[in-house]
Amino acid sequence: MSREERMARAGDYVLGLMDEKERTRAERDMEVDAEFRDCVIHLAERFHAFDKDVAPAEVPGDMWQTVAARIADMPQMTAADIARERLDLTTLQAPDPSRKGILQLKRPYAHQFAGWRGGLIAACLIGALGVGYLSGQAMGPAPEPVVVVVLADEDNAPGAFVEAYGNDAVRIVPLVDFEVPQGKTLEVWTLYDRDVGPVSLGTFGRSTEITLQGPDQPMPQPQQLYEITLEDAPGSPVGRPTGPILVKGLAVRPPR
Amino acid sequence: MSADNQDDASTLLLERVAAGDRTALAELFKLEAGRLIAVARRIVRRADLAEEAVQDAFVTIWRKATMFDPMRGSGRAWMTRMVRNRALNMVRDGQRMEFVEPQMLAELGDAGSDADLAYEALPAASDLRRCLDQLEPVRRRSIVLAYVGGFTHGEIAGRLKAPIGTVKAWIRRGVIALQECMS
Numbered sequence: 001m002s003r004e005e006r007m008a009r010a011g012d013y014v015l016g017l018m019d020e021k022e023r024t025r026a027e028r029d030m031e032v033d034a035e036f037r038d039c040v041i042h043l044a045e046r047f048h049a050f051d052k053d054v055a056p057a058e059v060p061g062d063m064w065q066t067v068a069a070r071i072a073d074m075p076q077m078t079a080a081d082i083a084r085e086r087l088d089l090t091t092l093q094a095p096d097p098s099r100k101g102i103l104q105l106k107r108p109y110a111h112q113f114a115g116w117r118g119g120l121i122a123a124c125l126i127g128a129l130g131v132g133y134l135s136g137q138a139m140g141p142a143p144e145p146v147v148v149v150v151l152a153d154e155d156n157a158p159g160a161f162v163e164a165y166g167n168d169a170v171r172i173v174p175l176v177d178f179e180v181p182q183g184k185t186l187e188v189w190t191l192y193d194r195d196v197g198p199v200s201l202g203t204f205g206r207s208t209e210i211t212l213q214g215p216d217q218p219m220p221q222p223q224q225l226y227e228i229t230l231e232d233a234p235g236s237p238v239g240r241p242t243g244p245i246l247v248k249g250l251a252v253r254p255p256r
Numbered sequence: 257m258s259a260d261n262q263d264d265a266s267t268l269l270l271e272r273v274a275a276g277d278r279t280a281l282a283e284l285f286k287l288e289a290g291r292l293i294a295v296a297r298r299i300v301r302r303a304d305l306a307e308e309a310v311q312d313a314f315v316t317i318w319r320k321a322t323m324f325d326p327m328r329g330s331g332r333a334w335m336t337r338m339v340r341n342r343a344l345n346m347v348r349d350g351q352r353m354e355f356v357e358p359q360m361l362a363e364l365g366d367a368g369s370d371a372d373l374a375y376e377a378l379p380a381a382s383d384l385r386r387c388l389d390q391l392e393p394v395r396r397r398s399i400v401l402a403y404v405g406g407f408t409h410g411e412i413a414g415r416l417k418a419p420i421g422t423v424k425a426w427i428r429r430g431v432i433a434l435q436e437c438m439s
Contacts, residue, residue: 004432011431015402016344017409023341039435041328046438048333049384050374050404051340052263056290057297060307064285067311068278071318076276079322195327 001036001242010039014047032189032227034197034240080223145171147220147251151228159247160228162188164220174207178228178246185233189241191225192218203235224251262287267331274321281318288332289314292339298370299343299406309346313338344406367405368415371397374404387437395430398423 001009012018013026030037145163153159161173170188178186188201202212227248229241236242266287272280289310296313297306316338324334375396378385388396394416401407401415409427413420 007432007435008428010435011427015399015427015431016340016406017402017427019348020345037328042439043431043435044337045329045333046384047403048330048336049378049382051291051295051336052332053377054291054294054298054374057293057303057306059289059293063289063307063311064282067285067314068282070311070315071278071281074315074319076274076321077319077323194325 001033006036006039010036010043013040014043031194031225032191032198032241032245035238145254147222147224148254149226149249149251151226151247151249153247162226162249164190164224164226164251166219168214168217169211170201170214170226171209171211172204172228173209176207178207178230180205180207180230183233184230184243185235186246187229187231187235187241187243188212189227189229190214190217190220192221198240200235200239203231203233205233220251222251222253225249226251263330263332266335267326270317270321270324270331270334271326273318274324278318281314284317284331284335285314288335292335295336296339296343298367298374298404299340300346301367305346306343309343310339313342316342340406347406348408367407368401371400371404375400383438384434387434390437391430391433392426394418395426395433398426399430399434402427 009026013023018026026036026040030040146166147164149162149164150158151160151162157176159174159176159178161175163171163173165171170190172188180186185203185205186207187203189198190201191198199215199217201214204210204212225248227241228246229236230243230246231241232243266284269280269284269287273284292310292313293303293306296309297303300306300309313335317335320338324331375385375388378388380386388399391399398412398416401412402409407415409420409423412427413423416423418426
């Protein structure tokens with residue numbers, strides 16, 4: 001996103017000119033794009049000048065009771081619930097939460113593994129994984145990933161499979177042939193702490209299986225966000241994703 | 257209580273709400289509901305709809321309090337955003353169409369003049385006021401109508417009798433210039 005594009009988009013977000021889908025997408029982008037996030041926060045705080053000193057309207061006497069009754073039995077969303085909702089809303093499909101696939105993944109990917117199409121994808125996964133985690137368990141001492149991630153594109157189609165290990169390494173198995181134009185490279189990111197922001201795990205130039213050794217980082221957690229972006233070679237110059245997001249996904253802990 | 261102290265108080269209360277404390281939400285309601293109803297009313301126009309928007313927003317604030325991150329702005333601004341989003345969804349769903357009945361117009365007042373008043377009420381020393389003042393009047397008015405009144409590009413085009421593409425360009429250029437000025 002160019003600087004002007006970023007400011008224009010932050011403007012549309014803060015002014016309330018986005019539809020719900022655009023808004024959810026912008027909020028998701030704020031999680032991974034620190035510059036866009038800073039731009040939005042800065043602008044929103046300035047515009048709050050319109051709201052913070054408004055003369056209060058009369059509050060109906062029973063209004064709090066109504067709110068209290070509505071939340072009486074209502075559980076609060078966890079950070080993981082919110083991340084999942086955000087991912088669901090940024091895709092167009094409404095997945096069936098009751099279905100689970102071969103990896104026991106819950107939404108939003110489970111429906112991808114259902115039916116004949118799912119069979120093909122599952123076969124593709126098993127084939128691509130080789131001695132990875134599915135067969136690795138049977139083969140004994142191969143190190144097991146702490147979390148696994150199916151990264152999907154905008155249309156929710158699986159595009160890559162990632163295994164993250166406890167030693168900061170990640171194994172990437174592309175499931176589609178990402179087009180990497182001359183002068184570009186694929187960069188893998190994760191977000192383990194919003195305050196730290198996105199962390200680059202490394203780059204790879206071709207759509208083939210590869211293991212990358214990331215920088216020192218905490219043990220990967222379920223619900224941790226992973227994504228692959230297309231960056232100018234040799235990689236993002238600012239240490240933050242700048243190019244388009246090709247695929248993204250949230251980590252799950254594989255069943256043992 | 258000054259606005260800044262209230263910012264701090266609301267931020268601390270929201271962190272308690274995130275930890276599951278319903279009494280903290282009740283305190284926030286007491287502090288903020290009146291102001292938030294007034295903010296929603298500038299968008300939805302009708303008092304009952306504004307109250308409904310704020311009621312819904314407080315339910316959302318309860319459910320999503322863990323989303324609030326004090327590193328990313330004040331609690332008051334975050335709550336205001338929840339209310340604005342709810343109010344905007346209500347008018348986008350077409351609920352504002354009901355108001356066109358002539359007998360209601362006087363009671364509802366005019367969103368455009370509300371926007372003017374909100375602009376006039378901005379402290380002259382604030383960055384927002386100083387930088388809005390530097391914009392061409394049509395750009396400034398488009399931006400204020402969008403934020404304060406919750407109007408869409410199309411509605412602003414109708415009010416200002418300009419093509420929608422022109423309004424989009426005014427707002428785009430305007431918000432970029434505004435951010436350059438305020439940075």
